[in-house]
Structure formats: C-alpha cells, structure tokens
Amino acid sequence: MNFIEKIEEIREISRNSKKNNLKVGFVPTMGALHQGHLSLIEKAKEISDIVIVSIFVNPKQFAAHEDLDKYPRDLEKDAKLAYESGADFIFSPNILDIYPVGYSTSINVNVISESFEGEFRPHFFGGVATVCAKLFTIVEPDLVVFGQKDYQQCLVISKLIKDLHFPIEFIMEPTVRESDGLAKSSRNQYLSKDERQKSGILFIALEEAKKAISLGESDRKIINAIMHKKLREVKEIRIEYASSALADDLSQPEFFLKGDKVVLLIACYLNKVRLIDNMIITI
Numbered sequence: 604m605n606f607i608e609k610i611e612e613i614r615e616i617s618r619n620s621k622k623n624n625l626k627v628g629f630v631p632t633m634g635a636l637h638q639g640h641l642s643l644i645e646k647a648k649e650i651s652d653i654v655i656v657s658i659f660v661n662p663k664q665f666a667a668h669e670d671l672d673k674y675p676r677d678l679e680k681d682a683k684l685a686y687e688s689g690a691d692f693i694f695s696p697n698i699l700d701i702y703p704v705g706y707s708t709s710i711n712v713n714v715i716s717e718s719f720e721g722e723f724r725p726h727f728f729g730g731v732a733t734v735c736a737k738l739f740t741i742v743e744p745d746l747v748v749f750g751q752k753d754y755q756q757c758l759v760i761s762k763l764i765k766d767l768h769f770p771i772e773f774i775m776e777p778t779v780r781e782s783d784g785l786a787k788s789s790r791n792q793y794l795s796k797d798e799r800q801k802s803g804i805l806f807i808a809l810e811e812a813k814k815a816i817s818l819g820e821s822d823r824k825i826i827n828a829i830m831h832k833k834l835r836e837v838k839e840i841r842i843e844y845a846s847s848a849l850a851d852d853l854s855q856p857e858f859f860l861k862g863d864k865v866v867l868l869i870a871c872y873l874n875k876v877r878l879i880d881n882m883i884i885t886i
C-alpha cells in the first residue's frame with residue numbers, strides 16, 4: 604500500500620496538482636475508518652479532483668487518562684478502505700515530523716471550544732485545532748470535509764479557517780447512522796451486544812426532542828429535560844450533557860425563536876464507552 608510520510612512530498616503533490624488546475628480535497632482522520640469517514644472521502648472525491656486523506660493519531664487531543672496507546676491502529680486496512688472510497692493519496696506522517704522535539708506552538712479557538720465537549724474534555728479542541736492548522740499548512744487543500752457527527756469540532760474548525768485566513772472551503776457532511784439510528788463511530792466497536800442494543804436510545808432521545816420542537820416547544824430547559832428523561836431509561840448511561848443550543852454559536856437562550864437553527868447535542872457514557880451525537884433542527 605502506498606503511503607506518503609514526508610511533509611515535503613505531500614506538499615509538492617498538492618502544489619503540483621493546483622498548478623495543473625486540479626482542486627485538492629482533504630479529509631483529516633485518525634484512522635480506524637468506518638462508513639462515516641468513507642462518506643467524507645466519497646464527498647471529497649465528488650467535489651474535488653485529487654483527494655488526500657491523512658491518517659495521524661494526534662496525541663495532543665488525548666488527555667492522560669484517555670489511553671492514546673489503545674487507540675485502534677491498522678494503517679493497511681485503513682488505507683485500503685480510503686483508496687476504495689476515492690482517496691488518491693494517504694498522508695501518514697511520523698509523530699516526530701509533526702511534533703519535533705521542542706515543539707511548542709498550540710492553537711486555541713476560544714469561546715466556541717469552551718462549552719459542551721470543551722467542558723468535559725478541556726484538552727481536546729486545542730489539540731484538534733493545533734493539528735488541523737498544521738495539516739492545513741502542510742497539505743494546502745482547496746477544501747476540507749468534516750463529519751457532522753462531531754458538530755462542535757466542525758464549528759471550531761470552520762472558525763479556525765476563518766480566523767487564520769486559510770483559503771480553504773469547509774464542507775460538513777451529514778452523520779452516517781446504523782439502522783437503529785446509532786451514529787457510526789470508531790468507539791462503537793467497544794460496545795458489548797447488550798450495550799449496542801441500548802445505544803440506540805441516543806437517537807431516540809434526539810428524535811423525541813425534535814418532535815417536541817416540531818409540536819411547538821421552544822423552552823430550552825424543557826427540550827433538554829426531554830432528552831435527559833429518555834436517556835435515563837437506560838440505567839447504564841451516565842449523561843455528560845444532553846442539551847440544545849443555537850447551532851451557529853452554541854449560545855443557550857432561554858427560549859428559541861421561530862426561524863432559529865437549533866442543535867441538539869448529547870454526550871454520555873454507556874458503561875465505559877463514551878458516545879456523542881447531535882441533530883440540527885430549524886424551529
């Protein structure tokens with residue numbers, strides 16, 4: 604399988620492609636690819652001429668207790684899946700090329716990074732923004748494709764692109780789901796059969812809140828309570844947040860107004876597996 608490890612090499616491929624008027628699409632990943640990632644690669648292929656997929660498990664977005672070493676790694680399998688879905692090049696840099704000894708720069712996208720995921724994983728978005736800024740600088744893509752499954756990450760990255768003037772178009776692709784609605788995620792493989800059955804409750808909770816909104820509910824606390832009540836039906840679930848906010852900036856007004864774009868956000872543990880999901884609704 605063909606991997607590009609060197610920064611200079613992938614940059615040259617990208618620059619040469621652009622010199623030849625080819626549009627370069629980029630999908631950053633940490634590997635453990637599933638259908639959700641593959642849909643991002645397929646989308647990139649649809650709207651660009653050359654697709655670069657990076658596979659890099661970024662240590663800066665893991666906290667000490669989050670077991671970076673246990674993160675699933677199978678480069679050959681991931682590369683095969685990525686190529687089959689339309690990737691033209693796989694960039695899999697070495698850790699010391701990305702973070703050489705003495706590396707000391709980090710990027711924080713303030714405010715939007717601070718609530719929800721940021722509250723429970725304070726290290727996370729700094730690590731994501733830092734590695735994405737580095738990857739964008741290396742790959743110099745015309746466009747990037749990210750998944751809605753990590754909705755707050757999408758907001759953080761599009762703000763990063765805007766604030767740092769990266770000449771990159773940001774595309775968000777819808778979440779790919781299992782037949783019971785569970786969002787595809789590399790963490791789903793850690794669910795036991797029983798937990799897997801119970802995990803569908805996240806999607807049901809989102810659907811119930813959506814239904815209440817469509818019937819006229821606009822009180823944010825009531826909408827949140829609907830999700831909490833549903834999730835509590837599974838006793839193995841520990842909720843971190845099940846909350847609604849304005850989709851553009853994650854602010855949390857007391858009431859939503861007609862025309863507001865609202866995002867419902869859930870993060871919870873099902874026993875030891877952390878699951879997140881979201882849904883966007885226009886009031």
Ligand code: PAF
Pocket residue numbers: 631632633659661664731734735753756
């Ligand atoms: O979503 C992910 O897989 C990661 O956060 C990303 C964007 C590849 C950065 O490491």
